[in-house]
């Protein structure tokens with residue numbers, strides 16, 4: 022009764038007025054608090070008549086937070102373009118006053134003995150996020166109204182709902198992409214809206230606003246979490262473990278509205294059956310709302326829940342329910358479509374409808390979802406107890422840096438791991454405490470660990486929306502071994518510091534460093550920037566009692582541009598910047614090659630141009646840009662193919678052509694050939710190697726197969742063809758460590774990621790096949806039987822001379838999505854060591 026009185030009082034104090042400007046979105050009659058600013062009061066226009074820029078969105082969210090006791094706002098970090106990564110926590114004022122206790126009680130449900138914890142009054146946690154693809158803007162624009170409504174609505178059901186829900190409101194998953202796209206859509210808008218799809222408004226220029234600053238698809242990074250946007254988000258996710266997470270996207274203009282569940286046969290087997298049942302039950306609330314609205318929709322026929330790197334799938338392996346929404350895109354403001362004219366406002370209203378139906382479901386299914394959450398963690402614990410394997414030993418004996426980055430990822434997902442007690446040998450590999458960890462399998466994040474280490478090779482379905490494998494020890498090229506006890510674990514790692522570089526002593530003769538550390542290219546670049554001569558040893562040797570591997574780098578102490586003392590001081594500084602240990606030596610006399618040997622050859626400075634623009638796959642180009650720019654701090658020039666005609670290529674030593682198809686390069690063949698013939702290095706990736714082969718840069722013999730459909734009906738045509746797609750799987754290679762392309766690698770095997778069906782026949786001379794797929798190469802993921810037969814013993818790498826220069830062809834993506842640390846070295850070796858091959 023008392024509560025009712027409070028509600029009545031609230032109603033009485035507010036203005037019950039028609040939201041003339043927002044009634045299209047929010048309905049005609051609803052009590053709103055007039056003190057809360059509507060979006061147009063800040064934006065200066067009605068939502069949907071322009072595309073909100075991220076700057077404007079930020080200002081509005083701060084204004085809302087200032088004016089509402091229901092909202093707390095925080096900035097969790099910045100994007101590469103220094104835009105804030107905002108989070109609004111929206112709940113009742115009373116819950117806000119109690120928020121830490123609520124968060125604690127929520128987390129408590131994942132702990133042992135949580136069965137007795139009472140949940141009658143416990144709020145459910147819902148994470149709502151928008152427009153992870155910047156050019157799918159209806160989500161973020163709907164977010165303006167959703168946030169307004171949650172702040173201002175004084176309807177009893179809203180007030181009651183906010184008492185039972187904590188809403189983590191992420192108004193823009195991809196600020197840089199949203200900003201980039203809003204500029205495009207707004208700058209091309211006509212006063213008389215032009216629905217013609219051919220209009221410039223609907224056709225963005227390369228690379229478009231989908232991706233972040235370095236052209237990454239942020240909706241593939243939830244599990245690898247290599248990018249700042251994901252890292253901030255996963256931190257929030259780990260802290261709260263929300264019960265529902267929604268991810269608002271857009272799809273093709275002629276579609277309608279999609280909500281999950283996706284295709285049932287493509288659910289990751291680590292996701293509980295109950296997850297999909299609950300997703301479907303939540304779907305009933307979307308159905309109710311969309312039926313009422315009369316908006317077309319569908320579910321279960323598209324998309325899937327297989328790869329845990331997506332926003333709607335990552336939650337599923339964390340006891341949460343991830344939900345994907347896909348709205349047909351108007352892209353700009355009004356576009357013709359199979360369903361009639363599709364306005365931006367209409368797309369925003371659908372997103373808003375789904376956001377509200379989610380909250381209604383969350384409110385109504387609160388107890389059921391909290392119970393599911395609790396059961397998920399207790400089941401995981403029971404499963405772990407039953408399993409024979411108790412821990413995973415993981416290590417990288419010579420490369421503490423890669424190991425450190427791997428551990429950072431574990432920590433972000435709040436996976437527990439321990440120091441290794443003592444040096445052990447497993448499967449012929451040595452694990453030392455300094456560069457190894459032990460991950461116990463009996464822990465809260467058991468399912469997530471399993472997902473990270475999964476090596477699934479047989480599948481119910483042969484179609485995948487995205488990659489079929491991501492096994493992290495392979496991606497990072499780390500040694501790992503399953504243990505039946507946790508005996509090897511010493512104390513838990515709770516704090517990490519990056520590995521330290523340094524110079525052990527002043528070298529009177531020279532300085533040496535091996536090539537194993539991940540940041541070796543960074544150090545090489547720093548040496549070049551400081552005009553220091555550096556050479557590489559082509560074979561192993563022993564000096565002053567220490568063994569040095571293939572590809573050890575040597576810096577002569579004398580005859581540099583700076584004196585010996587300055588050199589020593591500089592090396593101390595840059596070795597520390599690159600986390601690499603340098604050894605000073607007092608003699609050049611070695612067992613094996615002496616330091617003055619002809620087998621030490623000069624490593625030249627690289628002036629790198631990366632071809633970008635029409636025809637180039639922007640993801641692949643972005644990965645290369647990101648690797649060289651952010652990891653190794655190597656400056657590169659991005660050259661748009663359309664500017665190639667007037668570019669003097671003589672300024673560069675290396676030209677990188679990422680995966681490419683199309684015709685934009687057709688008129689530049691002779692220019693690029695001249696560049697190579699005069700001594701340049703041309704590195705081509707994936708589909709670009711077809712172009713290299715066709716235009717006689719390099720001669721490649723491809724193996725091909727094209728199965729003919731027999732007994733396949735028209736209905737099954739897409740499945741039949743889709744089954745031959747290698748969407749992303751992991752394959753084992755044998756590597757020849759004496760070849761410069763492999764300098765730095767310790768093992769004689771290297772797992773490679775591939776998502777093409779390009780198979781190059783091995784050379785008849787074995788020394789020309791430094792990286793070769795094994796005869797049983799599939800390590801993880803899906804490939805058709807026909808393609809598996811083809812790939813055996815083929816080569817992903819080929820190089821040959823052309824004039825005074827060199828051409829390098831790679832069938833595989835060695836830089837995949839910033840988390841394939843293991844093969845990053847292949848690109849930098851192709852850059853720095855091409856002239857030694």
Ligand SMILES: [Zn+2]
Pocket residue numbers: 154157270271
């Ligand atoms: Zn999308």
